[in-house]
Amino acid sequence: MEQVSIANSKIHVINPGHIDLGLDFSYVLDLIGLWNTTRLFDSLEMSGIVCPLVAVDTDLSTRKGSLKLIDGFKRLEWARQKDLEKIPVATVHMTNMDLLVFFLSKYAPMLKSCVSKALFLRFLLKVGANRQAVVDKAMKSLGLQAHKGLLEKYLRIAQLPERFLAFCHKKDFSLKRCLNFTYQPRALLERIMDLEGQISLSASLLQEVCDSISEIIRRKEIDVEEFFQLDEIKGIIDSDLECSYKTGLLRQAIRRLRYPAVTRIQKELCDIEKQYLASLPFKVKWDETLENRKLIITASIKQIDEFSRLRASFSSPEAKEGIKRLLSYF
Amino acid sequence: MKFKSVTVDPHVAEPSVLKHFPYYSLSSQSPKFSDYRQGKRHLFVAPKKGELFHICASLDTRYICCSTHVISHISNCPFECTYCFLQNYLTDTTLTVVADTEAIMREICYKTALQPWRLFRIGTWELGDSLAVEPLNKFAVDLVRRFRDLDNCLLKLRTKGDAVEPLLDVEHGGKTVVSWTVNPPEIIKREEIGTAGLEKRIQAMKKVAGAGYPVGLHFDPMIMFSGWEAAYKRLVEAIFSAIDPEDVIWISIGSLRFNPEMKKKIENNYPSSRITAQEMILGDDNKFRYPRPLREEMYRLLLSFLEEVGADQCFTYLCMERWNVWERVFGRCPSSIGHLDYLMAQTVYERFPQSVFQKPQKAFYMALTY
Numbered sequence: 173m174e175q176v177s178i179a180n181s182k183i184h185v186i187n188p189g190h191i192d193l194g195l196d197f198s199y200v201l202d203l204i205g206l207w208n209t210t211r212l213f214d215s216l217e218m219s220g221i222v223c224p225l226v227a228v229d230t231d232l233s234t235r236k237g238s239l240k241l242i243d244g245f246k247r248l249e250w251a252r253q254k255d256l257e258k259i260p261v262a263t264v265h266m267t268n269m270d271l272l273v274f275f276l277s278k279y280a281p282m283l284k285s286c287v288s289k290a291l292f293l294r295f296l297l298k299v300g301a302n303r304q305a306v307v308d309k310a311m312k313s314l315g316l317q318a319h320k321g322l323l324e325k326y327l328r329i330a331q332l333p334e335r336f337l338a339f340c341h342k343k344d345f346s347l348k349r350c351l352n353f354t355y356q357p358r359a360l361l362e363r364i365m366d367l368e369g370q371i372s373l374s375a376s377l378l379q380e381v382c383d384s385i386s387e388i389i390r391r392k393e394i395d396v397e398e399f400f401q402l403d404e405i406k407g408i409i410d411s412d413l414e415c416s417y418k419t420g421l422l423r424q425a426i427r428r429l430r431y432p433a434v435t436r437i438q439k440e441l442c443d444i445e446k447q448y449l450a451s452l453p454f455k456v457k458w459d460e461t462l463e464n465r466k467l468i469i470t471a472s473i474k475q476i477d478e479f480s481r482l483r484a485s486f487s488s489p490e491a492k493e494g495i496k497r498l499l500s501y502f
Numbered sequence: 503m504k505f506k507s508v509t510v511d512p513h514v515a516e517p518s519v520l521k522h523f524p525y526y527s528l529s530s531q532s533p534k535f536s537d538y539r540q541g542k543r544h545l546f547v548a549p550k551k552g553e554l555f556h557i558c559a560s561l562d563t564r565y566i567c568c569s570t571h572v573i574s575h576i577s578n579c580p581f582e583c584t585y586c587f588l589q590n591y592l593t594d595t596t597l598t599v600v601a602d603t604e605a606i607m608r609e610i611c612y613k614t615a616l617q618p619w620r621l622f623r624i625g626t627w628e629l630g631d632s633l634a635v636e637p638l639n640k641f642a643v644d645l646v647r648r649f650r651d652l653d654n655c656l657l658k659l660r661t662k663g664d665a666v667e668p669l670l671d672v673e674h675g676g677k678t679v680v681s682w683t684v685n686p687p688e689i690i691k692r693e694e695i696g697t698a699g700l701e702k703r704i705q706a707m708k709k710v711a712g713a714g715y716p717v718g719l720h721f722d723p724m725i726m727f728s729g730w731e732a733a734y735k736r737l738v739e740a741i742f743s744a745i746d747p748e749d750v751i752w753i754s755i756g757s758l759r760f761n762p763e764m765k766k767k768i769e770n771n772y773p774s775s776r777i778t779a780q781e782m783i784l785g786d787d788n789k790f791r792y793p794r795p796l797r798e799e800m801y802r803l804l805l806s807f808l809e810e811v812g813a814d815q816c817f818t819y820l821c822m823e824r825w826n827v828w829e830r831v832f833g834r835c836p837s838s839i840g841h842l843d844y845l846m847a848q849t850v851y852e853r854f855p856q857s858v859f860q861k862p863q864k865a866f867y868m869a870l871t872y
């Protein structure tokens with residue numbers, strides 16, 4: 173069970189409805205689905221509220237007469253669900269700095285993901301903590317470099333849509349990865365979350381898909397929903413295909429839309445390879461960006477007589493024609 | 503262009519510049535701005551510190567580069583092109599102009615004297631536009647005058663503006679090329695914010711050509727958009743209905759390119775710009791470009807338009823492209839960067855003999871290493 177011991181507190185018994193959640197970070201985590209209450213609720217069913225909740229009466233409090241909860245969010249939730257009329261609440265007076273220290277000691281050690289750190293930093297500023305103190309103290313407590321620019325990056329991440337934040341937290345995406353998503357259209361990130369469960373969204377795939385779709389929608393001057401209604405996209409998403417197969421198809425379809433010229437030429441090159449080179453005992457690769465005129469030919473042999481066959485295959489008319497045709501594209 | 507502030511370093515060697523500004527403050531510290539766009543509105547006039555003359559920083563041996571030299575005495579630019587690399591390059595964002603022609607010339611003379619056989623093409627546009635800081639175009643004029651007497655150097659002014667009046671009466675001796683970056687009006691309007699419109703640029707070209715300056719044209723960056731083909735055709739026709747290909751010393755062609763960080767900067771700084779939304783491929787040089795076949799198509803088409811107006815007599819080259827692209831576009835390719843340097847000197851010698859002091863010696867250029 174969570175516990176905090178705070179000196180100079182007074183215990184009151186009050187109605188759960190009279191408690192304000194604006195100062196409780198657990199509430200923020202709960203809002204985006206990052207707070208699991210099941211186990212605690214089970215134990216509360218057994219023993220009831222043993223330890224008083226803690227609320228603050230500070231210079232941060234703007235609404236006179238309301239108590240702002242700083243510890244005991246899960247217990248409060250439980251009490252509200254149970255329609256309890258009275259719960260024990262310890263009230264304390266704290267300065268902004270006391271509060272900051274309190275929050276840091278309570279939350280910083282347990283915040284590991286980039287998203288939870290981002291939300292926490294935003295929370296601290298929102299409840300009135302001094303920006304410089306957040307840089308100097310909070311960032312350090314979170315194991316981050318105390319740097320204003322870095323704080324701005326975390327704050328940018330905290331602006332991502334809530335469902336998307338929860339996803340990034342679950343997947344434990346890095347700062348760099350999360351930051352990249354902040355450049356994507358919000359509507360796209362929200363819409364992509366609808367696909368969770370239907371396609372396998374690894375970090376790199378999510379990045380690739382988002383980059384591609386946002387580029388396509390800007391190029392075609394359509395909105396996110398119009399993109400998902402494109403025949404070649406809708407057909408795949410609405411299909412009953414198995415998740416990984418569907419993911420592969422979707423990825424290919426998006427690539428075709430993003431790189432129409434390159435995919436067309438790649439197909440022509442593959443067709444040449446199939447037509448002329450597929451039956452020969454070597455493999456031919458080309459620069460898929462199409463920039464460099466360079467073919468890489470590889471072969472593996474185990475016996476010396478295979479070498480003579482390999483040599484002969486190089487001078488075969490199909491090999492010459494195939495390679496000539498491939499090179500003509502570069 | 504009105505500046506929000508003008509700061510002059512008390513150590514500037516040419517205090518006469520002060521008369522161009524009704525208000526300025528004196529300080530050896532330039533004002534600092536984190537946003538490069540803010541820095542465009544604040545001018546700092548600085549003394550020369552360190553070396554300013556060097557080979558173009560974009561030179562890359564993977565490409566056939568034109569190996570131009572530059573004087574980086576201007577940093578940042580009052581214009582605002584959405585594709586400008588400065589947004590991802592400048593750390594000190596204040597628009598800074600070094601006001602010390604004497605010291606700059608000393609450095610140029612010293613360094614160019616080390617290769618007296620070579621024709622140095624020297625630009626002033628590496629980190630800004632050569633003629634956009636109008637109150638200080640006096641420095642461009644001073645350079646034009648001084649280059650007249652430099653045997654083995656050609657000054658290259660390059661602009662998207664039209665502020666050429668101060669150049670018109672200057673004795674330039676054919677040793678300065680005034681160049682324009684050109685794009686169709688659709689692109690100028692959307693992506694080259696604050697620059698002179700196409701018609702104004704063309705009028706300015708006419709004026710400098712009339713004053714005997716060789717004119718340079720840079721179709722770079724060519725940008726793809728719906729209807730680009732017809733737009734570039736109209737562009738070529740508009741330019742060459744006003745100026746004679748005889749007056750054009752060279753034409754460069756290149757396409758839009760930027761690195762991934764720049765892409766993010768562009769999208770962040772100019773959310774309504776669509777230039778990053780086209781099909782682009784990240785090459786092994788960490789630059790996004792249109793896929794090579796599309797670039798080649800753009801270049802070939804532009805060449806055909808140039809041919810139609812008789813501008814194929816002008817020396818035309820590609821900027822930051824590999825040898826295979828040269829071959830596929832022109833059917834030939836210089837064998838090295840030094841070879842291209844030679845070909846450019848040669849074309850100047852043949853078409854603008856007053857601009858060059860002697861016949862270039864191919865062997866010297868071919869022996870250059872980068």
Ligand code: SF4
Nearest residue numbers: 579581582583586630
């Ligand atoms: S004119 Fe050149 S330097 Fe100026 S903003 Fe445009 S690209 Fe940048």
